[in-house]
Amino acid sequence: MAYDSDRKPKYHLKLIVTGGGAVGKTSLVRRYVDDKFDFNYLLTVGMDPTNRLIEINGLLVNLIIFDVAGQERFQTLREVFFRKAHGALLVFDLTRSDTLDELYTWKEQIDSRLGEDLPKILVGNKCDLEEEIQIDYETLEDHVIQEFKPLKYIETSAYLDKNVREVFTDLTREILSKQGII
Numbered sequence: 001m002a003y004d005s006d007r008k009p010k011y012h013l014k015l016i017v018t019g020g021g022a023v024g025k026t027s028l029v030r031r032y033v034d035d036k037f038d039f040n041y042l043l044t045v046g047m048d049p050t051n052r053l054i055e056i057n058g059l060l061v062n063l064i065i066f067d068v069a070g071q072e073r074f075q076t077l078r079e080v081f082f083r084k085a086h087g088a089l090l091v092f093d094l095t096r097s098d099t100l101d102e103l104y105t106w107k108e109q110i111d112s113r114l115g116e117d118l119p120k121i122l123v124g125n126k127c128d129l130e131e132e133i134q135i136d137y138e139t140l141e142d143h144v145i146q147e148f149k150p151l152k153y154i155e156t157s158a159y160l161d162k163n164v165r166e167v168f169t170d171l172t173r174e175i176l177s178k179q180g181i182i
């Protein structure tokens, strides 16, 4: 998408991407920001946020996307990661049900640091691996979704570029609408 260089984003929103190892957090961000995908494990180092401009209802918004790696176990980095986030992605891998369980810890941290009302999207990634899906949809609907109260549950594939843009657009739209901006 091309933007006039003289158009400056009016809003800057911080989004955090949480979830267990190898669920595809970095792949989703990379697909969304650079439209690239790699089957190699993408080593996430440092806490460098990625930026992307997004236009919603004619408003230009700068998304500052923080992707988590292993460093969140360090207290200071964890503070930086969560600090003043406007919204969160809770990502699990549809082919490994334990990654859905891991999200409870993330949810608790989000609740205690940013409040239960933080706009969140629950993301089931790797939906291209249809044959390997391991998720019990009843548990997902009756327990996880009831407890997490995400704005939405979306199944994605960073590989096929399926629903990736929707995740970021829907979350941004909800944040802006909650703040009365749109």
Ligand SMILES: Nc1nc2c(ncn2[C@@H]2O[C@H](COP(=O)(O)OP(=O)(O)O)[C@@H](O)[C@H]2O)c(=O)[nH]1
Pocket (backbone or CB within 6 Å): 020, 021, 022, 023, 024, 025, 026, 027, 028, 038, 039, 040, 041, 042, 043, 044, 125, 126, 127, 128, 129, 156, 157, 158, 159, 160
């Ligand atoms: N089939 C498939 N593989 C994926 C998808 N997203 C990520 N992967 C693979 O899963 C592995 C872990 O991805 P990565 O983004 O590094 O996970 P992270 O640790 O959560 O950041 C890599 O080998 C990716 O290529 C997807 O949508 N479909």
Ligand SMILES: [Mg+2]
Pocket (backbone or CB within 6 Å): 025, 026, 027, 042, 043, 044, 067, 068, 069
């Ligand atoms: Mg990563």
